[in-house]
Each structure stands twice: as C-alpha cells, then as structure tokens.
Amino acid sequence: MRAFSAIIGRELALALRGGGDVLTLVLFFIITGAIVPFAVGPDKALLASIAPGIIWIAAFLAMLLGLDRLFRPDHEDGTLILLRHAELPLPAIIAAKVIAHWLLTALPLILASPILAVLLAMDFSAFWRMVLSLLLGTPALAAFGAIGAAVTVAIRRGGLIAPILIAPLSVPVLIFGTGAISATQSNAALLFLAALSLMAVALAPFAAALAISSAED
Amino acid sequence: MTIQTTPKQSWWSRIAHPGQFVAWTRPLLWPLTILTVLLFVLGLWFALYNSPQDYQMGDTVRIMYVHVPTAWLSQFVYAVMAVSALGSLVWRHPMADVSMKAAAPLGAAFTALALFTGSLWGRPTWGTFWEWDGRMTSTLVLLFIYLGIIALWRAFDDQLRAARVIAVFTLVGAVNIPIIKFSVDWWSTLHQPASVFRADGPRMPFSILTPLFVMFFAFTVLFLVLHLKAMHTEVSRRRVMALERQAAQGAKS
Numbered sequence: 001m002r003a004f005s006a007i008i009g010r011e012l013a014l015a016l017r018g019g020g021d022v023l024t025l026v027l028f029f030i031i032t033g034a035i036v037p038f039a040v041g042p043d044k045a046l047l048a049s050i051a052p053g054i055i056w057i058a059a060f061l062a063m064l065l066g067l068d069r070l071f072r073p074d075h076e077d078g079t080l081i082l083l084r085h086a087e088l089p090l091p092a093i094i095a096a097k098v099i100a101h102w103l104l105t106a107l108p109l110i111l112a113s114p115i116l117a118v119l120l121a122m123d124f125s126a127f128w129r130m131v132l133s134l135l136l137g138t139p140a141l142a143a144f145g146a147i148g149a150a151v152t153v154a155i156r157r158g159g160l161i162a163p164i165l166i167a168p169l170s171v172p173v174l175i176f177g178t179g180a181i182s183a184t185q186s187n188a189a190l191l192f193l194a195a196l197s198l199m200a201v202a203l204a205p206f207a208a209a210l211a212i213s214s215a216e217d
Numbered sequence: 218m219t220i221q222t223t224p225k226q227s228w229w230s231r232i233a234h235p236g237q238f239v240a241w242t243r244p245l246l247w248p249l250t251i252l253t254v255l256l257f258v259l260g261l262w263f264a265l266y267n268s269p270q271d272y273q274m275g276d277t278v279r280i281m282y283v284h285v286p287t288a289w290l291s292q293f294v295y296a297v298m299a300v301s302a303l304g305s306l307v308w309r310h311p312m313a314d315v316s317m318k319a320a321a322p323l324g325a326a327f328t329a330l331a332l333f334t335g336s337l338w339g340r341p342t343w344g345t346f347w348e349w350d351g352r353m354t355s356t357l358v359l360l361f362i363y364l365g366i367i368a369l370w371r372a373f374d375d376q377l378r379a380a381r382v383i384a385v386f387t388l389v390g391a392v393n394i395p396i397i398k399f400s401v402d403w404w405s406t407l408h409q410p411a412s413v414f415r416a417d418g419p420r421m422p423f424s425i426l427t428p429l430f431v432m433f434f435a436f437t438v439l440f441l442v443l444h445l446k447a448m449h450t451e452v453s454r455r456r457v458m459a460l461e462r463q464a465a466q467g468a469k470s
Contacts, residue, residue, distance in 0.1 A: 151369065151383075152372070154373070154378065155373060157372065161369060161372050165368075165386060167361065168358045168361040168393070169392075171354070210306075210385045214382055
C-alpha cells in the first residue's frame with residue numbers, strides 16, 4: 001500500500017511542479033465550452049438545452065488531451081521498465097496512475113465547471129446533476145484512456161491514434177452522462193454511469209498492463 | 218520396443234509455420250472461389266427473380282438479401298478477430314496474428330456495406346437515411362472500432378509486437394458485440410428485433426427465407442475466400458519485408 005500511494009504522490013508531484021499542465025487543461029475545458037455560444041448563437045434557451053452535451057464534450061476532449069502524459073514520459077525515460085520490475089504488480093501501478101490521472105485532469109475540470117454552467121445559462125438543479133454525473137462518469141473516461149495510452153505507448157507518433165481508439169469505447173459514458181443531466185430518468189442514468197465507472201476502473205488496469213507488457217518485450 | 222523421442226506434432230502446431238499454412242490452404246482457394254460464385258448466382262437469381270414482393274415494402278424488400286448477410290458478417294468477422302486475438306495472446310500462434318490483421322479491413326468493409334444498404338433501405342421504409350437508434354449507433358461504433366484497429370496496425374513499425382498489443386485492444390472492443398446483438402431488445406426504438414433465429418422459429422415464409430439463407434452462405438464463403446487470400450498476401454508481405462531487411466544488413470557489412 002505504501003508503494004501504491006508513493007506512485008500516486010510521485011505523479012502528483014511531477015505534474016504540479018513541472019509547469020502549468022493542469023491549468024492549461026482547465027483553460028482548454030473552459031474555452032471549448034465558451035466557444036460554443038459563438039458558433040450556435042447566444043440564445044439562452046437553446047444554450048441551456050444543449051449545455052449538458054457541451055460540457056461533456058469539453059470534458060471528454062480535455063481528458064483526451066491529457067492522455068499522452070500518462071505513460072509516454074515514463075516510457076521515454078525508461079521509468080516504465082523499472083516499474084515493470086517493481087515488487088508491486090503492474091496492474092496495481094497502472095491503477096495508481098489512473099487515480100493520479102483522474103485527480104490531475106478530471107477533478108480540476110469539475111471544480112471549474114461552475115464557470116461553464118454560468119456561461120451556458122444552466123439552472124441550479126441541472127448544475128448539481130452535472131457535477132454528480134461528471135464525478136461518476138470521469139473515472140470511466142480515465143480508465144478507458146489508460147487502455148488507449150497503454151496500447152499506443154510503443155508507437156512514436158501515437159498521440160493521434162489513442163483518441164480514435166478511445167472515442168468509440170467512451171460512447172456509453174457520454175450517453176449516460178448527458179442523460180443524467182438532462183433526461184427525466186436521471187437516477188437510472190446515474191446508476192448506469194456509476195456501474196460503468198466501477199467496471200472500467202476495476203478491469204482497465206489489467207488490460208492496460210497486458211498491453212504494456214506485450215509492447216515492451 | 219522403440220521409444221519415440223520426437224514429439225508428435227499436431228496439425229495445430231504444424232500450421233503455425235507460415236509456409237506450411239500457405240501450402241496447405243492454397244488448394245482450398247479455387248474450390249471455395251467457385252463455390253462462392255455458384256452461391257451468388259443462385260442467391261441473386263432467387264433474390265431478384267424468384268422471391269415474392271413484400272406486401273408492404275414491395276421490391277425494396279430485396280435489399281434485405283444484401284443487408285442482413287453483411288450485417289451478420291460485420292459481427293462474425295469481429296468474432297474471428299477476437300478468437301484470433303485469443304490465439305495470439307494465449308498460444309502466440311503466428312498465424313493468429315496474420316488472421317487478425319487480414320480480417321480487420323474485411324470487417325470494416327462489411328460493416329460499411331451493412332450501414333450503407335441499411336440506410337438505402339431505411340429511406341423508403343422508415344422515411345429516413347439515418348436514425349440514432351440502438352442498433353445503428355452500435356454498428357457505427359463497431360465501424361469506428363474497426364477503423365481504429367486498422368489505424369493501429371498501420372502505426373506500428375514492428376508487426377510482431379503490434380499483434381499482441383492490438384490483440385488486447387481487440388478483446389476490449391469485443392464488449393460491443395453483445396451490445397449490438399441485444400440492442401434491438403434493450404432499446405426497442407426503430408430497428409426490428411431478431412426475426413430469423415428465434416426460439417419459436419423464423420417469422421418469415423420460406424419463399425423469403427430460402428434466398429436469404431443462400432445469400433447468407435454466399436457472403437460467408439466470400440469472406441472465407443477473401444480472408445484466406447489476404448492471409449496469404451500478408452505472409453508474402455512479411456517474407457518480402459524480412460528479405461529486404463536481410464538485404465539491407467548484407468549491404469551494410
């Protein structure tokens with residue numbers, strides 16, 4: 001357990017001390033959301049009705065952008081090889097990295113989401129459901145992202161391929177995520193979202209570990 | 218009494234040698250091709266001339282004879298890929314890699330065909346080319362997965378390493394197959410539920426069922442032929458790449 005938390009701590013320290021990666025992602029999230037009113041026109045009723053979709057797409061894109069730093073720096077400087085020979089099994093290491101990744105990309109987005117809610121004219125109850133749905137859904141996105149990053153880690157120009165691979169897998173998360181905010185059956189959608197996240201977080205580290213160990217030998 | 222020291226090889230490990238595999242399966246190609254042509258001639262004759270019009274849809278029902286077999290193949294090819302992925306990960310069978318790589322573009326083509334014929338059929342019967350219905354959406358997702366896998370194959374330089382990584386992703390993507398299968402039961406939106414393979418027997422008259430089954434086998438055998446041929450091509454391509462590498466090494470020293 002100490003090794004597990006040490007890896008989380010290492011990831012957090014690396015990201016927080018090494019420049020403004022986290023802030024850049026938050027900025028990207030806000031700007032993506034804020035650019036939509038320019039494209040569809042500032043009609044408040046329309047914006048409020050499409051706000052759930054916009055926020056989920058902005059969050060999805062921001063999480064895709066952050067993917068490349070999940071394994072690539074470790075692959076390039078050789079840390080990944082050392083981690084593979086560590087006492088802690090590789091799936092556990094990847095689970096720790098997924099948790100750190102979620103803390104670094106998804107949590108700041110959720111904290112910044114009130115700004116988007118104001119810009120997109122969401123009402124208060126919709127805002128709370130949005131925060132809840134982001135909290136429940138983003139772990140699944142982080143876990144799927146780990147699979148995509150692990151599969152493409154050995155490819156030199158893999159940055160563009162991982163989003164293409166993950167996008168089809170993330171479709172259910174987006175469906176239930178926006179469903180939880182807007183539809184009348186928001187409780188069922190929230191439960192589905194929670195189930196997806198639990199399954200993804202439990203199984204994805206094993207798939208990612210298998211991909212990494214077969215890419216490296 | 219003599220003791221046999223060399224282990225007796227099963228056919229399974231003997232076809233692991235690419236040369237052996239090609240030599241064994243090459244005689245199959247021509248008979249299978251002829252069978253495909255015969256089945257298509259028979260199936261198209263049934264489908265276009267010797268089957269009744271639907272009492273509601275008229276002649277557009279004939280699109281079904283292309284749509285249903287290609288849609289079935291879009292899932293069957295993925296199953297072939299998933300089984301090959303297992304073979305590649307568990308037994309490290311060299312031909313499983315080749316089978317996986319050869320199946321991906323075929324699967325993408327059949328999925329695209331199924332979506333295309335479906336939208337052609339949807340226009341006169343449902344009044345729309347596209348609807349975000351459960352089965353259409355999940356089939357579109359399947360097409361994206363196929364295209365992603367093809368992109369992944371092209372991105373890797375080392376094909377042997379690529380095979381094992383892509384096998385992992387193929388198995389992850391296989392989650393989508395049951396979703397497609399049961400999408401018509403879970404979200405009863407627009408696409409009709411299963412009407413051929415049902416517990417209480419097919420819900421169609423034999424005059425429509427016969428051409429459907431013939432076309433079904435015709436498309437499946439077509440896939441087998443194309444898959445075998447693509448595997449042979451892939452084996453040759455790898456041989457050429459290995460020879461080129463040897464030549465380059467020889468030139469250097």
